[in-house]
Amino acid sequence: MLEIKNLHASVQKKSILKGVNLTIKPGEIHVLMGPNGSGKTTLGKVLAGSPNYIVSKGQVLFNHHDLLMLSPEERARRGLFLGFQYPVEISGVSNIYFLKAALNILRAQQGLKALDALDFKALIQKKLEILEMDESFLYRSINEGFSGGEKKRNEILQLLIFNPTLAVLDETDSGLDIDSLKHVAEGINQFHHKDNGLLLITHYQRLLNYVRPDYVHLFHDGKIKKSGDYRLVSHLEKLGYEKALTRELA
Amino acid sequence: MSNTLLKKMTRQAYPLGFTTAVESDTVRAGLDEEVIRLISRKKNEPSFLLTWRLNAYRHWQTMHEPSWSNLKLNPIDYQAISYYSAPKSKTDGPKTLQDIDPEILRAYNKLGISLEEQKHLSGVAVDAVFDSVSVWTTCKEILNEVGVIFCPFSEAVLQYPDLIKKYLGSVVPYRDNFFAALNSAVFSDGSFVYIPKGVACPIELSTYFRMNAANTGQFERTLIIAESGSSVSYLEGCSAPMRDNHQLHAAVVELIALDDAEIKYATVQNWYPGDEKGEGGVYNLVTKRGICRGKNSKISWTQIETGSAITWKYPSVILKGDNSVGEFYSVALTNNYQQADTGTKMIHIGKNTKSTIISKGISAGFAQNSYRGLVRVAPQASHARNYSQCDSLLLSDHCGAHTFPYIEVRNSSAKVEHEASTSTISDEQMFYFQQRGIDTENAISMIVNGFCKTVFSKLPMEFAVEAEKLLELSLEGCQG
Ligand SMILES: Nc1ncnc2c1ncn2[C@@H]1O[C@H](COP(=O)(O)OP(=O)(O)O)[C@@H](O)[C@H]1O
Ligand SMILES: [Mg+2]
Numbered sequence: 001m002l003e004i005k006n007l008h009a010s011v012q013k014k015s016i017l018k019g020v021n022l023t024i025k026p027g028e029i030h031v032l033m034g035p036n037g038s039g040k041t042t043l044g045k046v047l048a049g050s051p052n053y054i055v056s057k058g059q060v061l062f063n064h065h066d067l068l069m070l071s072p073e074e075r076a077r078r079g080l081f082l083g084f085q086y087p088v089e090i091s092g093v094s095n096i097y098f099l100k101a102a103l104n105i106l107r108a109q110q111g112l113k114a115l116d117a118l119d120f121k122a123l124i125q126k127k128l129e130i131l132e133m134d135e136s137f138l139y140r141s142i143n144e145g146f147s148g149g150e151k152k153r154n155e156i157l158q159l160l161i162f163n164p165t166l167a168v169l170d171e172t173d174s175g176l177d178i179d180s181l182k183h184v185a186e187g188i189n190q191f192h193h194k195d196n197g198l199l200l201i202t203h204y205q206r207l208l209n210y211v212r213p214d215y216v217h218l219f220h221d222g223k224i225k226k227s228g229d230y231r232l233v234s235h236l237e238k239l240g241y242e243k244a245l246t247r248e249l250a
Numbered sequence: 251m252s253n254t255l256l257k258k259m260t261r262q263a264y265p266l267g268f269t270t271a272v273e274s275d276t277v278r279a280g281l282d283e284e285v286i287r288l289i290s291r292k293k294n295e296p297s298f299l300l301t302w303r304l305n306a307y308r309h310w311q312t313m314h315e316p317s318w319s320n321l322k323l324n325p326i327d328y329q330a331i332s333y334y335s336a337p338k339s340k341t342d343g344p345k346t347l348q349d350i351d352p353e354i355l356r357a358y359n360k361l362g363i364s365l366e367e368q369k370h371l372s373g374v375a376v377d378a379v380f381d382s383v384s385v386w387t388t389c390k391e392i393l394n395e396v397g398v399i400f401c402p403f404s405e406a407v408l409q410y411p412d413l414i415k416k417y418l419g420s421v422v423p424y425r426d427n428f429f430a431a432l433n434s435a436v437f438s439d440g441s442f443v444y445i446p447k448g449v450a451c452p453i454e455l456s457t458y459f460r461m462n463a464a465n466t467g468q469f470e471r472t473l474i475i476a477e478s479g480s481s482v483s484y485l486e487g488c489s490a491p492m493r494d495n496h497q498l499h500a501a502v503v504e505l506i507a508l509d510d511a512e513i514k515y516a517t518v519q520n521w522y523p524g525d526e527k528g529e530g531g532v533y534n535l536v537t538k539r540g541i542c543r544g545k546n547s548k549i550s551w552t553q554i555e556t557g558s559a560i561t562w563k564y565p566s567v568i569l570k571g572d573n574s575v576g577e578f579y580s581v582a583l584t585n586n587y588q589q590a591d592t593g594t595k596m597i598h599i600g601k602n603t604k605s606t607i608i609s610k611g612i613s614a615g616f617a618q619n620s621y622r623g624l625v626r627v628a629p630q631a632s633h634a635r636n637y638s639q640c641d642s643l644l645l646s647d648h649c650g651a652h653t654f655p656y657i658e659v660r661n662s663s664a665k666v667e668h669e670a671s672t673s674t675i676s677d678e679q680m681f682y683f684q685q686r687g688i689d690t691e692n693a694i695s696m697i698v699n700g701f702c703k704t705v706f707s708k709l710p711m712e713f714a715v716e717a718e719k720l721l722e723l724s725l726e727g728c729q730g
Contacts, residue, residue: 048685052677072684082685088678092700101696102686109687141700142682158686 001026001197002047002166007058009046016042018222020058024166027194029211031233032201034219035241040201041085043219044168048082049075062166077109079165083155083172085201089143095154096138099124103161127160130190131183148175156187167191168199173207185210205237220245277334283307286435289334293404293438296411299418306424306434313428316562322589323533323560331467331498333436377402377441377457389453398451398482399444403471406442413444417475421504421541421568429500429562430537433469437502440470445480445511454710456485459501467498474504476511478544483514483710497522499558501536509544509571514552516709517565521557526615528587531559538565542574542600550577551594552708556721559588564622566595569603569631576605579705583698583721584617584649593623593654598634598664607638610702612721613649620652627664634664642672643701645694695722 002024009017016039024030032040046053047060049072060067067075090098104114115123128135131153143151152172159167172184188211192198200213208230216232217224218241225245226232236244277288286307290300315326376389377400393400399410407414424434441457459470476482499521505513515538524531534557540549551565567576578594596605611619619642627634642651653670675697683693699706699718706718 048681050681052681071689072681073687073689076685076687084682084685088676088682090679090682090697090700091673092703093696094700097700098683098686098688098696101692102688105687162686 001063002199003059003061004047005059005061007043007046007060008056009042009053009058010056011042011053015056016053016222017046020223022199022217022224024197024199026165026197028215029192029198029200029213031208031213031216031230032199032219032224033203033216033233033236033241034225038219039222040219041170044082044085044170044199044201047075047168048072048080076164077106081159081162081164081167083152083159083167083169085170085174087143087146087151087155089141089145091141091144093142094139095142096120096124098142099138099158099161102158106162124157124161127157127187130160131157131187132179133157149177149180152176152184153180153187156184156191159191160187163191164196166197166199168201170201171203172200173202173204181206182210205233208233218244275334275336276332279332280329281307281331281333281436285333289436289438292334292336293407295404295407298411298415299407302419302424303435306431307436309425310428310431310435313431315428326498326533328432333467333469334438336438377455392453393451396449396452397446398449399442400455401442403440403442403473404438406444406473410442410444413475414442414473417473417504417506418471419504421506421539422502422537427537429535430502433471433500433502433537436467437469437471440472440501441486442472443474443482443484445474445476445482447477448479449477450480451482454483454485456487458487467500469499470501472501472503473506474513474515475506476508476513476547478509478511480508481512481514483516485516485518485710487518487520497532499532499534499536501538503536503538503565505538505540505549507540507542507544507547507549507571507574510546511544512548512550513540514550515540515565516552517554518709519553519555519557519561522559523557523588524559524586526586528559528616531588532557534558534561534563536561536563538563539568539595540566540576541568542571542576542603544574545571545600546573547571548575548577550575550579550708552577552579552705553581553592554705554709554721555580555582555590555592558590561588561590561592563592564594566597567605568597568599569605569634570599571603572600573602573604574600575603577708578605578607578609578623579708580609581612581702581705581721582610582619582621583612584614584619586615586617588615588617590618591620591622593621595624595626596636598625598627598631598636600631602633603631604634605636607636607640608704609638609640610705611640611642611651612645612698612701613642613651614645616646616648618650618652620654622654622656624656624658625666625668626657627659627661627666629660631661632663634661634666636664636666638666638668640668640670641701642670643698644672644674 004020004022007017007020020043034040042053046055055068062080100120107114133153143154146154155172173181176184185207213230216228216230218226277285283304286303290303422430424431443455445451474484505515507513521532521534542549549567555561565578569576576596582590582592584590594607607623609621611621613619621640623638625636640653644651651672655668657666659666680690680693698721
């Protein structure tokens with residue numbers, strides 16, 4: 001469903017992505033690990049179409065369409081979801097109003113009729129239970145005053161409501177306490193099925209105790225340096241990125 | 251917000267800009283005593299009113315346009331304007347709907363306002379003012395039953411001269427300012443409301459002002475009197491055709507609340523704002539003031555200002571009665587080259603008086619938006635309280651937001667609080683919306699609506715939705 005070929009991108013004239021190649025098929029879970037500043041977040045944002053980044057080379061196919069030609073909102077409507085590493089606060093706009101508006105846009109795209117307030121409430125209630133989120137979050141401004149963990153849970157809430165075909169989750173497991181981590185993992189597992197794809201950007205093995213990846217990639221200096229199955233994770237945790245990389249390059 | 255989002259400014263849609271072909275009785279352009287006598291004669295006014303008009307005119311001639319506001323306006327040629335234009339009717343005022351020019355009925359229908367009794371918004375009485383005169387008032391029977399008077403100002407002058415004599419100019423004297431003096435000299439019509447003692451007006455009252463004729467000014471006058479223990483909610487709406495030159499609108503509104511009375515006054519102002527280059531548009535120079543004369547009385551102003559090339563308006567409350575309450579809730583949206591200089595004055599005179607000011611200014615394009623407010627606490631106003639909050643939202647790099655809060659406190663027991671904020675929509679916020687499938691236009695309107703929520707919630711229900719739509723329209727084309 002996603003095919004990234006030799007992708008190069010830069011921000012403010014600084015080259016960040018330097019030839020990324022990655023293919024994700026329906027049902028697969030991929031994990032991207034790598035040192036800070038290596039360009040993982042950049043990859044997610046470039047895929048989602050952030051106007052801050054300039055793609056200089058390469059191609060991305062999403063369900064056989066040229067992804068890079070589409071506007072960010074069009075990419076989202078076609079089923080690409082990015083769970084942000086640092087979800088932004090938007091004051092004055094209530095979470096529930098935002099979620100309902102966005103869901104109904106997606107539904108319109110799929111030829112479904114808009115959910116009214118009651119149907120929407122019923123749908124969201126179930127998702128809140130999975131994440132053990134209090135209903136009061138719905139009536140607060142988007143992410144405003146949310147703790148780090150609450151922001152991440154709010155991203156997973158959206159993942160469950162919008163039910164995209166491909167989700168890129170950028171360090172959604174960072175900064176979570178043990179219970180929150182469990183709920184986030186539970187949400188990810190609820191979301192995942194044989195027809196959708198997942199790209200998890202993470203630093204920690206602990207999420208992978210709950211979510212079993214098909215592939216693990218080591219990202220460094222703007223490209224994938226090594227790929228393997230889930231055993232690569234424990235290898236990386238043992239050695240650290242630097243040693244693993246020097247061995248790799250040696 | 252950065253250039254990437256707001257580079258392209260396209261023509262703003264103004265769907266209310268149509269003109270209506272009606273036969274009008276228009277007085278020659280220019281202003282002198284003869285014109286004032288002519289207007290007064292056309293309306294069969296009692297002599298006290300003519301005298302008052304002439305006094306106002308003579309005083310006006312000694313005055314100058316105010317220069318202290320933050321506005322840039324082209325000089326107004328007061329001799330090029332016609333001060334009276336009325337659609338021709340068969341006799342002296344229409345007796346039934348059939349007597350009204352069908353073109354006018356059609357014009358109001360286009361604006362979404364039906365003057366036919368069965369079809370009007372449920373629970374709302376409408377007074378329709380077309381250019382200089384009121385053409386029709388609905389729901390008269392329901393109001394008669396409880397003794398509420400809601401009629402064109404010119405009719406009130408003839409039928410209730412004592413009330414007019416007593417209250418006209420009692421809150422806004424003609425000497426008050428340049429435009430109030432001009433209005434006092436030449437005003438042609440408007441609405442009059444009288445709520446008797448102890449009556450809660452059973453329906454919303456509203457006036458819809460429509461400026462149609464070219465090169466005319468609209469100078470209406472509204473007077474609302476709420477007797478002891480009464481209450482009323484009133485809404486005015488306004489629109490005008492698209493014209494290349496600037497049209498002048500200089501209204502005066504006076505509110506009087508006696509003991510325990512409450513007046514809620516809401517405005518949805520959508521006069522033609524001019525085109526995207528700043529050509530044309532209405533000069534909206536208005537004096538609105540209420541007095542809480544009685545104890546425990548309350549006056550609340552809510553305004554949604556999206557139209558006009560220039561808005562100059564400070565709906566104010568004089569808190570004279572002990573324990574009286576004044577409120578001002580405002581959304582002023584300016585796009586393209588629109589300018590708004592608006593705010594309020596809260597004058598605390600009575601003891602334990604309380605005022606609240608919530609002002610939300612939104613600027614896009616090259617617009618300038620100023621909040622100007624005065625909170626004055628007189629020496630005798632012990633335990634007066636004021637809370638003011640002024641928030642600005644900037645939607646382009648070329649627009650401006652300015653806040654001028656003036657605070658004068660002469661009583662040490664007063665508590666006055668002022669908060670202000672300025673925000674923009676960041677690229678990161680916009681991307682968050684887009685990543686969830688929401689395009690920039692919808693994102694802006696969601697943020698703007700969120701920004702204005704506290705003010706919208708003060709509008710009568712039927713109009714809160716209208717106001718949201720209006721903001722969306724006014725912002726159309728304000729993204730890249
Ligand atoms: N908007 C930006 N402006 C300037 N530099 C940026 C911007 N976004 C990312 N970078 C830089 O790009 C590099 C990669 O960042 P990022 O993709 O966030 O890495 P990671 O997610 O792997 O930690 C870093 O050096 C970062 O400072
Ligand atoms: Mg990152």
